[in-house]
Amino acid sequence: MRKRKPQYIVIGGGLAGLAATMKLCEDKAKVTLVSYQPVKRSHSVCAQGGINAAIDTKGEGDSPESHFYDTVKGGDFLAHQPLVRDMCYQAPAIIHLMDRLGVAFNRTPEGHLEFRRFGGTLYSRTAFAGSTTGQQLLYALDEQVRRYESEGQVKKLEWHEYLSAVLDSEGICRGAVLHDLRSGEIFTVKGDAVVLATGGPAQVYGKTTGSTVCNGAATTSAYLQGAKYANGEFIQVHPTAIPGQDKLRLMSESARGEGGRIWVSRKQNDNRDPLNIPEEERYYFLEENHPRFGNLVPRDVASREIHDIVYNQKLGIGGQPMVYLDLTHHSEGFLEHRLGGILDIYTKFTGDDPKKVPMKIFPAVHYSMGGIWTDYEDDGNGLIDHKSPRNQMTSIPGLYAAGECDYQFHGANRLGANSLLSCIYTGLMMGPGLIQYSRNLTSHVEEVSSTVFDQARDQWRGRMQAFKQMNGRENPYILHQELGEIMLANVLIVRENSRLAKALTQIDDLEIRFKDLQCPDTTHWSNPAPSMIQQLHCQIQLAKIITKGALIRNEFRGAHYKPEFDLNQPEDFDPHEYVEYNEKRQYGEIREDEFPPGHTSYMKRYEECNEKWLKTTIAEYQNNQPEISFEEVNTSLVQPRPRKYD
Amino acid sequence: MPDDKTIHLKIKRQDQPDGKSYWEEFELPRKPRANVISCLMDIQMHPITREGKEVTPVVWECNCLEEVCGACTMVINGKVRQACTALVDALPQPIVLEPMSKFPLVRDLHVDRSRMFENLKKVKAWIHIDGTYDIGEGPVIPEKQRAKAYLLSECMTCGCCLEACPQFAKDNDFMGASTFSQVRLFNMHPTGAMEQEERLDAIMGEGGIADCGNAQVCVEVCPKKIPLTESIAEIGRETTLQLLKNLFLK
Amino acid sequence: MSSISKGQVHFFLLKMHSLTGLIPIGLFLTFHLLINSLRTVGVLPYQWSIDLINNLPFLIWIEVLFIYIPLLFHSFMGFYITKVAKTNALRYRYPRNWMYVLQRLTGAIVFVFLVYHLGTTVAPKLWFGHHLFEAAPFLIDVMNQEFATWTGRIIYLIGILSATFHFANGLWGFCMSWGIIIGPRAQRNASIVFILFGGALTVLGLATVLEFSLHPVDVEPSFKGAP
Secondary structure: OOOOOOEEEEEOOOHHHHHHHHHHHHOOOEEEEEEOOOHHHOHHHHOOOOEEOOOOOOOOOOOHHHHHHHHHHHOOOOOOHHHHHHHHHHHHHHHHHHHHOOOOOOEOOOOOEOEEEOOOOOOEEEEOOOOOHHHHHHHHHHHHHHHHHHOOOEEEEEOEEEEEEEEOOOOOEEEEEEEEOOOOOEEEEEOOEEEEOOOOOHHHHOOOOOOOOOOOHHHHHHHHOOOOEEOOOOEEEEEEEEOOOOOOEEOOOHHHHOOOEEEEEOOOOOOOOHHHOOHHHEEOHHHHHOOOOHHHOOHHHHHHHHHHHHHHOOOOHHHOOOEEEEOOOOOHHHHHHHHHHHHHHHHHHHOOOOOOOOEEEEEEEEEEOOEEOOOOOEOOOOOEOOOOOOOOEOOOOOEEEOHHHEOOOOOOOOOOOOHHHHHHHHHHHHHHHHHHHHHHOOOOHHHOOHHHHHHHHHHHHHHHHHHHOOEOOEOHHHHHHHHHHHHHHHOOOEOOHHHHHHHHHHHHHHHHHHOOEEOOOOOOOOOOHHHHHHHHHHHHHHHHHHHHHHHHOOOOEOOEEOHHHOOOOOOOOOOHHHHHHHHHHOOOOOOHHHOOOOHHHHHHHHHHHHHHHOEEEEEEEEOOEEEEEEEEOOOOOOOOOOOOOO | OOOOOEEEEEEEEEOOOOOOEEEEEEEEEOOOOOEHHHHHHHHHHOOEOOOOOEOOOOOOOOOOOOOOOOOOEEEEOOEEEEOOOOEHHHOOOOEEEEOOOOOOEEEOOEEOOHHHHHHHHHOOOOOOOOOOOOOOOOOOOOHHHHHHHHHHHOOOOOOHHHHOOOOOOOOOOOOOHHHHHHHHHHHHOOOHHHHHHHHHHHHOOOOOHHHOOOOOHHHHHOOOOOOHHHHHHHHHHHHHHHHHHHHHOO | OOOOOHHHHHHHHHHHHHHHHHHHHHHHHHHHHHHHHHHHOOHHHHHHHHHHHHOOOOHHHHHHHHHHHHHHHHHHHHHHHHHHOOOOOOOOOOHHHHHHHHHHHHHHHHHHHHHHHHHHOHHHHHHOOOOHHHHHHHHHHHHHHHOOOHHHHHHHHHHHHHHHHHHHHHHHHHHHHOOOOOOHHHHHHHHHHHHHHHHHHHHHHHHHHHHHHHOOOOOOOOOOOOO
C-alpha cells in the first residue's frame, strides 16, 4: 500500500504561514496555502528593524539565556518560560537558516552577519537587512514555498478567505470553509490539520500601523467555534507614528535618539505654523516632566504622556491628536547623514520635509501580544519537546496557530525585533508536531462523512448570502470606523475602568446597529462587501474580548496601564532586592526595616499583585459574550521580579 | 490648490473581466494628508457619484499602505504608481484612476498579476538549499555585494516596470525587467549561482531577455529605484556568454 | 546534442538581428559614407573608389552574402520587433523611450529609403549592364540628378539621418544586449561616445550631399572601352 501523505491547510502567507509550509513540505506533506492576496504581499513586509538572535559575534557575552531573560522580563513575566527559552535557543539556527536562504542581511567588513542594538537589551543581537528586514525575510520564505509549489507539493489559494474550521462530530478540526473572493464561491477543503497564521487584529482599532488584511477575523472565527482566546487586552502602542488618513506609519525611535524634541503649543487649538510659535509658548512636556530622560523616556511612558497631552489637556496640534517631533534645530547636513532614509519616509507620505518643518506624530496601535490560545509541551529541561503534537495547537483539536495570531511569546509587552523571530520560530517549530499529529490520528479525514463538510459549507453559504442581502440603513465601512474610534478612545494607552465599561456598552450598541447594515454591493463577481461585513462581525466580537479583558484585569502590567492600580515603585528601588526578599521570606515574615523605607511594603504589594494577576486571561465565547477566566503562567525558570529600566 | 475644499476623482470602472468599462466621477471633501487610498476609503463610506447617483464602492487592491507590499499599484493621472504614496496635494485635479492595462482585469482597479509570479517560477527565483536543519552559517558575502543584492531584493513584484514597458503586452509572453532582475539577484548569490545555467536557459527563449527593446522606462518608473537596466545588461552579458558556451563549448 | 527548441531559435534570431546591425550592415554603412565623402575631396578620388569597388572579384556574391541577405534579415526581424512593440512615449516621456520609438521609426524609414536608393542605383546598373568602369559615370550621373532638386536632397537627408541615428543608437542597444556596457555610468559614457560617432557619420553624409548639390560634375569612364 502506498504510504499516505499527510496534508495540511495553512491559512495566511506571512512569515509564520510560509515557515510552517516550508517545514511541512520538507517532511513530504501536501499543503494548501490560503491567503487574501498573493502571499508575497503579506503584512510581514512592514517590519523594519530586525530579528533577534544571541549569536554574540562581538564578544559581549550575550547568550540565548540572556535573550530569554530579557524577553520574559520585557513581557513582565506573563509568557510561558519554556517556550520563550526554546525560541531563544533556536534563534541562532533560524538566523543562519534565513541567511542560507539568501536574505541580504547586513554584513561585517569580514563578510559575516552584522548585529545591532535594539530596545530592552544591552547586547548587539539584532540582525537586519537594510531598513526592510521583514520584507527580506518574507521574500526568502516565499521563494522556498514557490519552489515547493512548482514541484506540486503546495497548492496556493490566493484571493481566498478562511471562514471557519470544519469540525466533525467529536469536535476535531478536519478542514476549512473557504471563500473565493473573486467568484464568491464558498467551498470546503479537507486536511489532517489546519494552521492559522493570520497575523494580528489591528483593524479592530481602525487606523494603526497594521495592514488592511490584519483584521483578526480568522482567529475570532475560531473563538466563535469554541477556541480559547488569550491575553487579548495586551496591545502594544508605538509612541511615534505618522498620522495619515488611511493608516499610521511608524517613525523610528532613532529620530528621538538623534535629539528629536517632542512639544506642543501651550495654547489649545493653536493653528499657527509651528515655525511661528515662539520658544516660550512651546511646551516640551517630556523634557519638563522627565528632566533626566527627557525625550528618550521608554516607549510606554512616551505614549502615555502624549496621550495625556492630547486627550486630557487638549493641547494636540490645532486640537487634533498630534504632537510635534522636532528635528529642525539640527543642520540639514547632519540630519541627512544620520537619519536620511527614515526622514525620506516621512516626506514620501506627508509631502513635508522634516529637515525644515517639525514632524507631526502620534502613538499608534502596533502589535497584539495576545491571540488565540495555543498549547505546548516542555521536555522537562526548560525547553520544548519538538515532536509533541500539542505544540501550537489551539483548544480545538487539529486547529493550530502560529505567529502574531497566537499569544505565547511576548507576555504583556513585546521587545523590538522579537516578533519576526517568534513568527518564524513557531512556523518551523510546529512542523514535526503536526506530522506527529497526523500519524496519531485514529481516523483519517477521508473517513469523515461528507455531510460534515456539506453542512459547514451550506451554513456559510447561508450566512454570507444573508450578509449580502442586508438592506438596512448603516454603512459597514462607517461602522468599522466608529468601532476603531471607540477602541482608540477607551482601550488604548491609559485604561480606566469607567471608560472601559462605557466602551463595552458602546460596542454592544454597535452590535445592535450591525443588524441594520446595508450591504453596499450586491453583485456576484469580486465583491468585497459581504466579506467585509463578516470581518466586521468578527471585529465586534474581538473588541469585546479585548475590552472585557482590560476591564477585569485590575493591575498595571506591561502594555496594560491602569493608573489606579499602579504599585508606585519607589524611585530608588533595585529589582535585585526582590530576589533577596524572596529568599528571606522562606524563613518567615520580613520586617519593614530590612530594606530601605517603603521598599518592603512595595514588594509585598508586588507579590500580592502577582498572586492575583500573573495569569493568562482566557476568553471563551458563551451567550454572545466573552466569558473571562484565568490560567497559571509557567514561571518555572526565572522568578518574576519588578521591572525597571534605568 | 491647497485652498480648494474638495477633491475631484475620475475613476475608470469595470464590473467584470469581460465587461465594458465606464467612467465615474466623485467629489470628496478634502482632508489633510489625504492620499488616493484614503479617497477610495471615503468612497466606500459614501459611495455616491458627483451626480448624486448611489453606486457600489470602488474595488481595488491594497495592503501595507507603506509602499513595501506592491498591492495598490494603479495608473494615476496617466502614470503607473502605488496609490498609497500618491498624495492628493501633489496631484493635479481631477485625479484620474485607471487599472493597470497590461494585466487581466478583475474588477474596477483590481488586476491579476499572477503572470509575474509564474515567471518567478520559470526562472527558479529561489536558493535551492539542502534542508532547513541547522548545518551552520551561510556563505561569507562581502558587504558591497550584499548591498547590491539588497537593492535588487527590494522588488515587491508590483508590476510598474511591466505596465510602463512598451515591449510588455497582454498578448505576448515577455517576462520583463522585474524577472530579469531577479535572475541576476539569484545568480549573484554564492549558493544561487549553482543553478545559474537553468535560470539563464529559462530566459533565453521567447519572451526572454533578447526581446527587451531597451526603452528603459522600467527603471524610470520603478518605485524602489532598482537598477533594472543594469540588471538587464548584466543578464545580457551572462546570456551572451551562455550562448557562446552552448555553441562552442558543449 | 539535445534538440533545439523554438524558444532557443527565437533567442538566437534576435541575437543575430542585433549582431547583423553591427556586422556587416553597420560596418558597410560606415565605409559607404566614408568612401562617398571622398566626393568632397574631389570627383576623381570618388570615381576611383567606385571603380575599385565595382571591380572587386566575386562582387555579386559579396554583395548578396554580406549586404543583401543580412540587410533583408535585419529588416525582416526589425519589422517583427516593431510589430510587437506598444509604444507609449507620449505617456512616459523619458529620453530613452523616445529613442526606442525613433529606433523603430528610423528603421522603417531606412528600409523604404533603401528600396528607393537601390532601385535608382543598383537596379538600373544591373539592368542596363553598366558594369565595371562604366558604373562610375552612371552612378555619379544619378546622384547629380538627385541632388539637383530639393525633393532629392530631402529624401537623401532623411535617409542619411535615419541611417546614422539608427546605427549609432543601435550600437548602444547592441552593447546593452550583449552585456558590453552594464553600469549606469558605463551606459551614460557609451551613449556619449555613440552620439559623437553618429554625429561624425552624419557630418560625412551631409558633406557629401552638400558637395553634390553645390558642385555637380559629370565624369567620363576611367578606361574607355575597357573589357
